[in-house]
Amino acid sequence: MLKLTMKVSRICVLAMLVISLLTVVPFSASAAVKDSREVENTRVILDGSPIELGSPLHMVNGRMFMPAGLVAKALSASVTWDADAQEAIFITKSDDEVILGDGVPTVYFNDQRYVLDAVPYLIDGRLYVPVRYVAEFLHADIHWNDEEQTLMITSVPLxxxxxxxxxxxxxxxxxxxxxxxxxxxxxxxxxxxxxxxxxxxxxxxxxxNKAKPFTESEYQLLAKLVQVESGYESYEGQLAVANVILNRVEHPSFPSTIKDVIYSGKQFPPAHNGLLDRSKPNASVLKATKDALNGKNNVEGALYFFNPRYSKGSFWDSLSVVATIGNHRFAK
The missing domain is CATH 3.10.350 (Membrane-bound Lytic Murein Transglycosylase D; Chain A)
Structure with missing residues (x-):
């Protein structure tokens, strides 16, 4: 049973809120959607009045999620959806800009990046996000009445x-x-x-919980590598290639910077033959690269990618394949 309380006087407390009308697929999206369950027979009270969300509350690993475009509007915030970037953009009553992206575990808050501990996911055209976060961003308090199965959201005036x-x-x-x-x-x-x-x-x-920073030059270099290696692949394939590089950065067997990973060794010939320098990332690659840098990882642990039609031999056969996406296998 969920019991959420909070200090009306302090940081608005735990629960989980949403955004809505938007399209986002989370990092570990499939797991989040699979593990989510509807919370039946619940009511939502906003500033003393019941509201109809049109979609049920969800519970994921003990966290409550809900679709809340209506809540955002009622709490004096505007919400827009950037279809190209696949991002929901909130402008709150305190003039904060909050950007939540396509299943990305990082939020942009007034141009600064912070790590979320639960990731938005899309079901039936609704973006589900922990109540706690949206309430905090929209300057509201939350209380869960377990006995009455009621979620009460109360706006906090400036x-x-x-x-x-x-x-x-x-x-x-x-x-x-x-x-x-x-x-x-x-x-x-x-x-x-x-x-x-x-x-x-x-x-x-x-x-x-600030996110690990990255520079514009790191972003552009990684995007160029992704373009050369998988510009013709799907977004998921491009995201996976970007994450192989980032997985290596975090692994003790490889260099600790994006640049050094890309230019060391011989796995990435474009880095040494001029092709990388001439690369011009397309929109899908730029999005996939940004999402990877913001923590969206669809090939956790993968340190290699290869096309089995061309990469053959005992080394490649010895690897454990994490995923196959398009023409590439991703392995560790």
Whole structure:
């Protein structure tokens, strides 16, 4: 049985929320969809009034998910869907920009990247996301009433600074330090906060978990390699090739940077014959590369890829194949 509580005064608490209307397939999407189950006979109460979602709540590994485009709108946020990038873009009432992508375990929050501990997935045209995250991003609190099987979502107003409602007052009332409130709202010091300003007081828990950074040059180099090796393959095949490189970066038997992995050894001849330099990644390759860098991995553990029509011999036969996608086998 799920029992979710939270401090109305602090970081909005655990549960799991969604986005909707969007199209996203998660990293480990098949596993997430397979493990998800509908939570029957539940109600959703938003700011005291019941709402119809049109889709059931889901439970995945003890986490609650739900489709919530309607919730976003009701909480004064806008939601748009970038079909090319396969990303949902939220602009919240506190003017935060939140971007959740195609099954990617990384969220962009005001241009910074953070790691999610549960991944969005698509079912019946609805993007399911942990309630906890969307509620925190949209400046709301959540409470699960187990006895009544009811999920209650309550919007938390922004605080307006005034002589009678100072930064110190606001911070104390919400159980936060002044430094936390200053940082949450993007200021460098408390002296920057003036009367009349509106402050967010819900601090998304994911902000404590920054994603591993990558540079534009690393992104472009990896995309060029993916284009040369699998530009003609499907998105899934391109994603897998990008992840072989990234899996090697994390493996002690290989160099620890994208550049060194690509240019070391002889597996990638294009890196040495000029073809890589002339490569121009297409849109699908750019998306697959970005998603891989953001943690979406469809070939966990794979350190090699090869076309069995051309790569033959005892070495290739000795490998354990993780997946076959298009013309390539991915192995470890």
């Amino acid at each position: 605080e307006t600074v005034s002589d009678d409602n100072t930064l110190a007052d606001i911070s104390a009332r919400h159980g936060l330090s002044q430094a936390q409130v200053v940082k949450r709202n993007g200021f460098s010091s408390k002296e920057s906060i003036k009367n009349g300003m509106k402050l967010a007081v819900i601090i998304p828990s994911v902000l404590e």
